[in-house]
Amino acid sequence: MLKRINIFLKLITCNFFAFVLIIIILNFYHSRQTYSYAHDESGFIVEILSAFLVHFVVTAFVFTAVSYFFVRFFIKRPIRQLQRGMDKLAEKEFGYRLDESRKDEFGALSESFNEMASMLESSLNELKKNRDYIESILETSADIIIQASPSGKIIALNSGAENALGYQRNEVLGKPVEMLFRYPQERAEALKKLGDQDSLANYSTQFKTKEGEFRDVLLTISQIRNPSGDIIGTIGISKDVTEEFRLQTELLRSQRYASIGQVFTSVQHSMKNMLNACMGGAYMVRTGLKKENHSMLIEGWDMVQDGINSLVKMSKEMLQYVKEFKPTLRPVNLKKALSDIDDNVRQSADDRGIRFNVKIPDGLPEVICDETMIRSAVMDLVSNALDACQWKEYKDGEFAEVVLDAFEDHENHKYVIEVRDNGIGMTEEVKTSIFNPFFSTKSKSGTGLGLSITSRMIGVHDGEFDVESEPNVGTKFRIVLPIDGPIPK
Amino acid sequence: MAKKVLVVDDDVNTVKFLSVALEENGYEPLAAYNGKEGLEKIEAEHPDLAILDVMMPKKTGFVLFKQLRKSEEFKDMPVIMLTGVADSLAELDDQSEDTHERPYDNLREKLRTIIQSMKEDGLVKPDAFIDKPIDPEKVVERVRELLGD
Numbered sequence: 001m002l003k004r005i006n007i008f009l010k011l012i013t014c015n016f017f018a019f020v021l022i023i024i025i026l027n028f029y030h031s032r033q034t035y036s037y038a039h040d041e042s043g044f045i046v047e048i049l050s051a052f053l054v055h056f057v058v059t060a061f062v063f064t065a066v067s068y069f070f071v072r073f074f075i076k077r078p079i080r081q082l083q084r085g086m087d088k089l090a091e092k093e094f095g096y097r098l099d100e101s102r103k104d105e106f107g108a109l110s111e112s113f114n115e116m117a118s119m120l121e122s123s124l125n126e127l128k129k130n131r132d133y134i135e136s137i138l139e140t141s142a143d144i145i146i147q148a149s150p151s152g153k154i155i156a157l158n159s160g161a162e163n164a165l166g167y168q169r170n171e172v173l174g175k176p177v178e179m180l181f182r183y184p185q186e187r188a189e190a191l192k193k194l195g196d197q198d199s200l201a202n203y204s205t206q207f208k209t210k211e212g213e214f215r216d217v218l219l220t221i222s223q224i225r226n227p228s229g230d231i232i233g234t235i236g237i238s239k240d241v242t243e244e245f246r247l248q249t250e251l252l253r254s255q256r257y258a259s260i261g262q263v264f265t266s267v268q269h270s271m272k273n274m275l276n277a278c279m280g281g282a283y284m285v286r287t288g289l290k291k292e293n294h295s296m297l298i299e300g301w302d303m304v305q306d307g308i309n310s311l312v313k314m315s316k317e318m319l320q321y322v323k324e325f326k327p328t329l330r331p332v333n334l335k336k337a338l339s340d341i342d343d344n345v346r347q348s349a350d351d352r353g354i355r356f357n358v359k360i361p362d363g364l365p366e367v368i369c370d371e372t373m374i375r376s377a378v379m380d381l382v383s384n385a386l387d388a389c390q391w392k393e394y395k396d397g398e399f400a401e402v403v404l405d406a407f408e409d410h411e412n413h414k415y416v417i418e419v420r421d422n423g424i425g426m427t428e429e430v431k432t433s434i435f436n437p438f439f440s441t442k443s444k445s446g447t448g449l450g451l452s453i454t455s456r457m458i459g460v461h462d463g464e465f466d467v468e469s470e471p472n473v474g475t476k477f478r479i480v481l482p483i484d485g486p487i488p489k
Numbered sequence: 490m491a492k493k494v495l496v497v498d499d500d501v502n503t504v505k506f507l508s509v510a511l512e513e514n515g516y517e518p519l520a521a522y523n524g525k526e527g528l529e530k531i532e533a534e535h536p537d538l539a540i541l542d543v544m545m546p547k548k549t550g551f552v553l554f555k556q557l558r559k560s561e562e563f564k565d566m567p568v569i570m571l572t573g574v575a576d577s578l579a580e581l582d583d584q585s586e587d588t589h590e591r592p593y594d595n596l597r598e599k600l601r602t603i604i605q606s607m608k609e610d611g612l613v614k615p616d617a618f619i620d621k622p623i624d625p626e627k628v629v630e631r632v633r634e635l636l637g638d
Contacts, residue, residue, distance in 0.1 A: 273500070275622035280506030283625045287513060296509065303502045391546035393525055424546075 019059055024052060078106035085113055094121035144207070144217065144238040147224070148177045150231055152187070164240050166210035177236075182206035182214050190221055191234075198223050207238065216245045270314055277307030317449045325460045327370035329485050334406065334415065335360045337371050341379050341404070345386070354389045354400040356382075364408050367415045368485030369461055374417075377454040378404070381419040381477045384450065388423025388475055398422075408483075415481045422474040431469055462486035491517040492636055493534060497527035497550065498542035498571065503623065507540065510625035516632065524548025528556065531563060537636055540628065541615075543572040543600065551603050558612045567635040570615040571623060572600065 081098055088096035094117060098110035138145050144161040148154055154172050162168060165180060178184035186205045194200040199222035207215045217238040224233045284300025287293070342358050349356035367374075382404060389400035405418040426434070435455045458465040458479055463486075469475040494516045496507045501522070508518035519534055521527040525547040531539060539557070541550035550570055557563040607614060617631050 272621040276500070277502045279622045280502055280625060284506050284509055287509060299505065303506065306502060393547040 182208045216242045274307045274310040331366040332371045358404045360406040373457040380454045385421035392424040417479040420476045425471040426469040493536040495519040495536040495539045497521040499545045514629045524553040538567045540569045567616045569617045
């Protein structure tokens with residue numbers, strides 16, 4: 001196009017000069033014919049000039065007319081078309097297209113315009129699709145989704161909110177969002193918790209439905225910001241957990257009953273055995289009295305006493321179980337402290353034909369601990385180990401053995417106590433339950449509290465307590481104590 | 490001649506008072522303190538009846554009991570079992586399911602499984618279960634019934 005204008009201009013310019021030249025020559029010739037040399041020279045020049053002027057004006061007029069039509073048809077019209085296209089775009093008529101059949105620059109421009117318009121159209125369609133998609137997710141979500149203005153007025157809500165709360169949109173739009181809360185101040189509390197963060201997840205609160213019912217919800221509240229970062233409102237997504245809460249409460253209650261039931265059953269098991277001694281003893285006392293058999297009477301009475309002692313022991317253990325363990329810490333030579341166990345246990349081991357070996361070496365460091373607690377814990381483990389041996393059927397040549405050992409773990413600065421036996425061992429199932437209170441494999445003597453108490457005693461020392469066991473091979477209990485005692489709380 | 494009744498229990502007290510009660514009622518009591526010893530006594534003394542505790546070291550009462558029921562010689566010997574959960578085991582007589590709702594109990598579950606497996610093996614279950622705490626006079630009563638005295 002521009003090229004064409006250039007050529008056209010050049011042609012015009014050439015034409016114009018040629019024309020002027022021809023006119024000058026023609027005028028000059030004509031004047032020579034009309035005026036004689038006798039005429040004065042100035043008249044001749046005026047003649048020439050006026051003729052030139054007339055021709056110039058005519059030429060200029062023709063040129064202007066040609067230019068006008070050129071501009072009108074080749075420039076103004078396509079520009080107007082382009083402008084109309086722009087206006088259409090501004091009016092969001094993205095489907096409007098320009099005629100791109102022209103072969104000039106305007107044709108190319110129209111082509112670009114059309115391309116741009118179709119790109120705009122498709123990206124706007126894409127945007128709209130995305131927006132519709134998100135809107136439909138929000139709308140169809142069963143969660144309660146509510147948008148509020150910075151002043152706390154309800155701007156929008158989805159059908160999930162309508163369904164859950166029983167309100168129609170027009171009943172709540174523009175109203176303060178607090179009206180949906182059972183305790184309106186909880187919204188302010190949630191916002192306070194939200195603070196400067198962008199969102200606050202799972203704030204547990206209650207909504208009030210139109211009918212006045214309360215729904216337990218977990219509210220996730222987020223700040224909405226505009227592109228420049230200013231807060232333009234909040235959006236709250238709440239999950240109705242009323243049913244879950246109810247089931248959970250029910251489950252907790254039934255679990256509580258179940259565990260109370262388990263405790264009762266276990267206590268009853270233990271008591272049965274203790275009462276067994278009392279009942280049998282009472283029978284013997286009665287028979288001894290009837291037959292005036294003094295030794296039977298004494299035996300019977302001892303039996304009753306046994307039963308009472310066991311009951312007293314159980315009652316003490318139960319008390320101990322519920323109390324808080326506060327260790328009295330001081331440096332203790334554990335080899336010395338544990339030698340007490342040696343004396344106490346040896347007799348019982350001998351009676352049952354079990355070898356009991358204490359292998360604690362000399363020269364181990366003192367440990368900061370509660371001497372009584374550690375002694376009682378180790379005592380419990382040793383007596384368990386003896387029981388485990390008693391329950392096993394040993395092959396010929398085999399003998400029951402319980403070993404109490406200790407060593408220092410230099411690397412970790414710990415004191416390790418081990419109680420090993422080659423007794424009946426434990427199945428995986430038993431092993432996982434032994435630290436549970438009231439779990440017992442002993443039908444006669446156990447309350448099922450021993451290991452549970454021991455484990456807590458080690459716990460208050462920041463110690464570790466673990467067990468390795470294999471059925472019919474044996475068991476190893478290990479207590480690991482920090483030599484410098486527990487970290488002060 | 491007095492009929493022999495063997496008491497097998499690792500609890501010394503139980504063995505003692507049951508022996509006294511049996512003796513008072515004209516039986517000859519025999520004692521053993523674990524399952525293994527119990528079997529030896531049975532083989533040596535051929536008692537007329539055995540009272541077995543369920544939970545015992547070195548062969549539980551049930552293991553011993555199954556052994557007896559499987560042997561030609563002792564399969565018809567009356568056996569009374571002592572247990573802490575006799576009440577719920579008795580229900581297994583008529584029904585395979587425990588219809589009562591009880592809190593979960595390890596021992597009970599274990600015994601239920603054992604009895605169930607015995608039924609499946611076609612073994613005759615114990616003649617009586619007696620619950621702890623044991624009333625010696627009730628034990629004697631059951632012994633009398635079973636021995637037809």
